[in-house]
Amino acid sequence: MTTGADLLALSPVLPVVVLDEAEQAVPLARALLRGGLRVIELTLRTPAALAAIERVAAEVPDIVVGAGTVTTPEQAEQATKAGAAFLVTPGCTDRLLDAVAETGLPFLPGVSTVSEALRAAERGLSALKFFPAEASGGVAYLRAMGGPLPGLRFCPTGGVTPGNAPEYLALPNVGCVGGTWLTPKEALAAGDFARIGALAAKAAGLRQAAG
Numbered sequence: 002m003t004t005g006a007d008l009l010a011l012s013p014v015l016p017v018v019v020l021d022e023a024e025q026a027v028p029l030a031r032a033l034l035r036g037g038l039r040v041i042e043l044t045l046r047t048p049a050a051l052a053a054i055e056r057v058a059a060e061v062p063d064i065v066v067g068a069g070t071v072t073t074p075e076q077a078e079q080a081t082k083a084g085a086a087f088l089v090t091p092g093c094t095d096r097l098l099d100a101v102a103e104t105g106l107p108f109l110p111g112v113s114t115v116s117e118a119l120r121a122a123e124r125g126l127s128a129l130k131f132f133p134a135e136a137s138g139g140v141a142y143l144r145a146m147g148g149p150l151p152g153l154r155f156c157p158t159g160g161v162t163p164g165n166a167p168e169y170l171a172l173p174n175v176g177c178v179g180g181t182w183l184t185p186k187e188a189l190a191a192g193d194f195a196r197i198g199a200l201a202a203k204a205a206g207l208r209q210a211a212g
């Protein structure tokens with residue numbers, strides 16, 4: 002996997018994870034794999050995230066592990082050092098885009114407007130995160146962006162659920178969707194990885210559901 006486009010093609014759903022305990026990272030990654038998903042985005046929203054990335058990179062080679070919520074150049078560097086195979090940002094400033102590009106890793110920059118998408122395209126980036134998807138106009142907005150910007154492909158994230166994911170996945174400019182619904186807080190707190198595996202299996206089947 003070397004480009005953002007490769008990243009969008011890995012799975013119909015990119016599981017976005019907020020983890021409080023780094024110890025949970027390996028069993029969680031294995032549960033996702035058992036369900037048929039081979040990618041995981043660990044968000045840098047918790048102090049445990051970098052250690053979690055390190056563990057998954059070292060112990061679960063079959064899953065592609067990346068870092069989400071990358072908002073500063075320092076975080077881009079730390080995530081790369083921890084072994085992240087890709088980076089995801091919620092938004093895109095020039096400074097942040099320069100820093101993530103410098104890591105050499107594939108990445109998905111977050112955009113929520115046509116102008117932001119154009120700015121990313123001017124840099125040669127054609128695989129983008131559409132965030133926050135539902136709050137920014139959802140399926141209708143993304144469909145409308147496809148008119149003037151047919152060369153761009155998106156991973157809508159933020160408010161995406163098993164209910165609306167098929168609608169997003171049916172759009173020609175959507176490669177995959179992202180979401181936290183695969184790792185409910187209660188399931189993580191209870192260490193219920195069987196439930197997470199079952200949610201992953203349903204998510205892995207979503208592409209067919211979208212037709």
Ligand SMILES: O=C(O)C(=O)C[C@H](O)[C@H](O)COP(=O)(O)O
Pocket residue numbers: 017044069070071089090091132158159160161179180181182
């Ligand atoms: O912080 C970031 O960089 C993010 O990645 C934001 C997440 O993608 C969304 O918060 C996921 O939203 P839900 O699936 O609606 O829970």
